[in-house]
Amino acid sequence: MRALLSLLLLLLAAPALAQERAAPLVLAAASLQEAMTDAADVWAGQGHPRPVLSFAASSALARQIVAGGRADLFASADADWMDEVERRGRIVPGTRAVLARNRLVVVARPGTPDVSARRGAALARRLGGAPLAMADPAAVPAGKYGEAALRALGTWDAVSGRVVRAENVRAALVLVERGAAPYGIVYATDARASAKVRVAGVFPRASHPPIVYPVARLTDGPAAREAEGFRRFLLSRSGQTILARRGFVPR
Template identity: 60%
Template structure:
């Protein structure tokens, strides 16, 4: 009888041991999402919510949209791409790397001028406004105007308002909008141009000016599934982000979602 009991226990132990790896595999990683740096808080909250619904949590990688698009074009593995402008999504689309009929507008944003939280400055962006005087000899932190969407929008707005030529020599070109934000928050630059949602996420800065919507192209965030995606949850998470529940999360962080 004792031997039978021991055999029974051995079988149970073997079953438990073999079941553990299978269970771990079932808890595998979620889809890989390449998302614009300005989406950090909102996208992480959306990923957390998706996980709470019983799915594997998406793995989210944040960087400038330009850097992410280049990764995709170099055939880095990923499932979804969320850009901070239409141009970089267009580049990926023209390379034939988007899954058909999966591109959609996720949210929109606004462009602002920020200063360190203790600043008392106030600016009213309009044609000829005194940005150069407000900078003094300091730097204007912004995403690289040649590549980073926030920098492109910022340069376009300053050109439209006729002040780019006065400040272009003082621009501190950051690799993404969050790097620009950090320069202002840490006092390395007296002023910077970021998205309204970035300013809201960083207590070390305050908004000192808001660009008129007509001074730059609409700030839109397109979302698409990549043609190379094989993750079974990729399309489900894409649809979740575009759903009423998903967009409510982005609104909570200051984005505009219709």
């Protein structure tokens, strides 16, 4: 009878234990793909459940969260979409923090001329009449930063009609890699992740809002304990070192 009672208690406790050790679901900006994968591998190597990672444009992920999608962590490529999620009451208070920072660059295939230190009509002429690949400026952070930079340099009106609006920054990168566009606007970390393109120009920091990646834990996440542990790891010295290796600027 005692053995039967012990077995019954164990069976009743099993679901709670399984939930406590459930793998957290992390929704992260597409540009975080390599860095977040590295961090998840290291975290799992320390004996934790490996986070399940889902990458897309921050705008798409934020809309998914606002629509009621359940996840544990959200890492956005800008503050605006995190603000929207927070306004909808989907962020656990006190868990929002700056994860990393980035730079905005122009990429091109090898052999394509640089566009560095050019403004206005000179930059527009260098970009030429060919397509310019960038994430959709109407919603995606990388595209919004890109439009702001081109406006600050007096070039947006001349090139906006040739912009190929990709669903996220990695899709814009692929267009340049495949030769569908001679130039593209992406983050410095995206350029670093590709062996098929090179940096043809770096936008001045003052030409666009600071590129800041906030991270926060989401309400109703199914793996709150593990998600909080992974969030703290990302913000720790070890996590920041992993991000820095992929080219992100420390927070």
